Amino acid sequence: MARVRNRIAGIISLFGELLITAGVVLGLFVVYSLWWTNVLADRAADQDGAQVRDNWADGPGALDTKDGIGFLHVPAMGDDDILIKRGTTSAILNHGVAGYYTDPIKSALPQDAKGNFTLAAHRDGHGAKFHNIHKLKTGDAIVFESKDTWYVYKVYKTLPETTKYNVDVLQPVPKESGKTKPGRYITLTTCTPMYTSDYRYIVWGELERTEKVDRDRTPPAELR
Helix, strand or coil: HHHHHHHHHHHHHHHHHHHHHHHHHHHHHHHHHHHHHHHHHHHHHHHHHHHHHHHHCCCCCCCCCCCCCCEEHHHCEEEEEEEEEECCCHHHHHHCCECCCCCCCCCCCCCCCEEEEEECCCCCCCCCCCCCHHCCCCEEEEEEECCEEEEEEEEEEEEEECCCCCCCHHHHHHHHHHHCCCCEEEEEEEEEECCCCCCEEEEEEEEEEEEEEECCCCCHHHHH
């Protein structure tokens, strides 16, 4: 009988050790996913962003869709200058940037006369550039900085949750936001709730004005 009790106690002890090990492994995975990937992504984004600004310093040239087309500034979400690149695949977004859609609906670009500048970025991990998207409210500024122009958008509608298959939010005229006529819109998309990818969080803005970049790259009033 004592031998049986000792065996059971040994099994319970082993099971406990396995649970502790599993917990440590899970904890390390969470640290990697939510902290270390941010470190690596921010490092890559800083390097890429510096390259874009170096390219701008070289003078006139074609639109750069490889290294990045410019920077997004969203005061309500934080102080980051978010580099914008072409595409929304993991291979792009995992480098701590936002990307503009090439499919299922092709994004307009800010300089286009009409259309919807549609962007995606991670909410958690890999730079988490849209982590604080829920802090954006009606009237808040979203500013895109290109080589020669500041584009100042103002938020007019948010959609806290929608299916990940809802591509209508990316339409040139985002009717789900209440708009019915062509204009110059911007759409931010990311995962929700936090730490999941079950649904999508959407923010819509409309272009309020543009300002030419001066020699000192003086930002618009919304960023001062």
